[in-house]
Amino acid sequence: MAAKQHTQNLLDFIDASPSPWHAVNTAETLLKPYQFIKLDETTRWQLQPGGRYYVVRDDSSIILFVLGTNPLLETGFRLVGAHTDSPGLRVKPNPANGKDGLLRLGVEIYGSPILATFTDRDLSLAGRICFKNAQDQIDSQLIKFDNPLLRLPNLAIHMNRTVNEDGLKLHKHTELPLILSELSEQQLPSDYFLSLLEKQSGIDSAHLLSWDLAVYDTQKGTLWGAEEEFYSNSQLDNLASCHAALQALLDKEVLSNTENTLVCAFFDHEEIGSESNKGADGSFLPDVLQRIALECCELQDFPRVLAKSFLVSADMAHAYHPNFPSAYDHDHKVMLNKGPVIKLNSNHRYSSESISEAMFIDWCNQASVPYQRYSHRGDLPCGSTIGPIASAKLGIRSVDVGNPMWAMHSIRESAGVFDHDYMIKVLKRFFLAHTNT
Incomplete structure (x- = not known):
């Protein structure tokens, strides 16, 4: 129809x-x-x-x-x-943090999202990167990671016993960094993050200058309901x-x-x-x-x-x-x-x-x-x-x-x-x- x-x-x-x-x-x-x-x-x-x-x-x-x-x-x-x-989450200018052997990305809240809905989702990155091109001019390019790259795992109920009564509350600075990868002692967090952008975009990381990167949910949109009368995305x-x-x-x-x-x-x-x-x-x-x-x-x-x-x-x-x-x-x-x-x-x-x-x-x-x-x-x-x-x-x-x-x-x-x-x-x-x- x-x-x-x-x-x-x-x-x-x-x-x-x-x-x-x-x-x-x-x-x-x-x-x-x-x-x-x-x-x-x-x-x-x-x-x-x-x-x-x-x-x-x-x-x-x-x-x-x-x-x-x-x-x-x-x-x-x-x-x-x-x-x-x-509304959603945007990647900060210096986002990579390698504390405790895990690489996390710092994010900033854009607008007024329902933060709790970002937990336990298959998240990734998309947006725009800026760089110096072969003509030594500033250029930009779209970038999108199709695979689930990031996650914001919930705290287990055993450590948050009142979550169902009080609702999930996330500290906007300390509890929103997104887990990206395990990190060895030899790897620098910023270098690792830039290497990901280089691999996905084809732009040498040495030429990357800045970015506008949004966090997005990789799950595709769908029709739902007994008669598929609703849709979600x-x-x-x-x-x-x-x-x-x-x-x-x-x-x-x-x-x-x-x-x-x-x-x-x-x-x-x-x-x-x-x-x-x-x-x-x-x-x-x-x-x-x-x-x-x-x-x-x-x-x-x-x-x-x-x-x-x-x-x-x-x-x-x-x-x-x-x-x-x-x-x-x-x-x-x-x-x-x-x-x-x-x-x-x-x-x-x-x-x-x-x-x-x-x-x-x-x-x-x-x-x-x-x-x-x-x-x-x-x-x-x-x-x-x-x-x-x-x-x-x-x-x-x-x-x-x-x-x-x-x-x-x-x-x-x-x-x-x-x-x-x-x-x-x-x-x-x-x-x-x-x-x-």
Whole structure:
């Protein structure tokens, strides 16, 4: 069935994307059959109506767009925003420690992962390394260890008798180093670690300068449940939204209808606040949108284009967990496989408001897709997304939506098979819609 096939494609996308740098690379691979042209931010652009383009900033944020044939002043931009990063562990600059005959890697917490879920998993490393190339220039390369390389073994219950009552608590500095190998007295920890990078990348360790390395779970994504109605993988938050937006944009009907200017913007650093040169709070999106607009408008017309535009901020939502009913507002429970969730918060932690909410509901109805509304418990702090950030920076109307999921920020998250198909359908409808309110 179509829903399961879309979900399997998502699982394959995530399995090929164990880091934000790999996620952008995988997205680029998906674009190749569709004749998208890669643009360089340092060069002058020459864009054609109906043309398909994309631009990458610092390897882990990407904006892709189809330039519409109708005037931008009439249509504005139709944007879907999501993020490529997920909470987890990142390798420190001087990570190797050889104490007690075991080589361990020091890690730093990135964002807000559920640390206990990293224990007793088959972990490995993926990311980006930087080095001096043969032309004596600084270069970078993706790197990924496919085999289980690392482990964070749990402490036996005999030494932690209250773990089932108090929960597993890991000291963020002393109890997170990951076991990599046994180490002989003759081996230097740093040399051993660099030799692993050299063997995997083919880059002489003497030329290695730095790295961005994420810890990831080597277990592949899977369908589960008696009817395979659920799926599980790492990084559903938020690669599931990136994949849904990509599938909607690359749909044959969407690409053959080039009236609207369509944009997908996938940012790194959402999990740590988005404040960077490639995050949603940086200049990447405004820079790209302005350069697109200046191909066909005067600079003074750019705010008029933004006033005609609309942003769907797509990020995952909290599904109701029946084992923990007290964690939810009883009147705003959202369920797996019941459709995309419109996320609402009066303090504007989400960008949705009544008009954008109504517009998204209308697109759901047009696409014959069910929808749900979510509001957080009033006595619990609410998370946020790129929606309020990008909407405020650009001055455009926005709605925050996402598919419901369990175990957000776990190394192994779960969601509903039908919801992924629903999200693709409604985003496709959004791209094809003729007018904004």
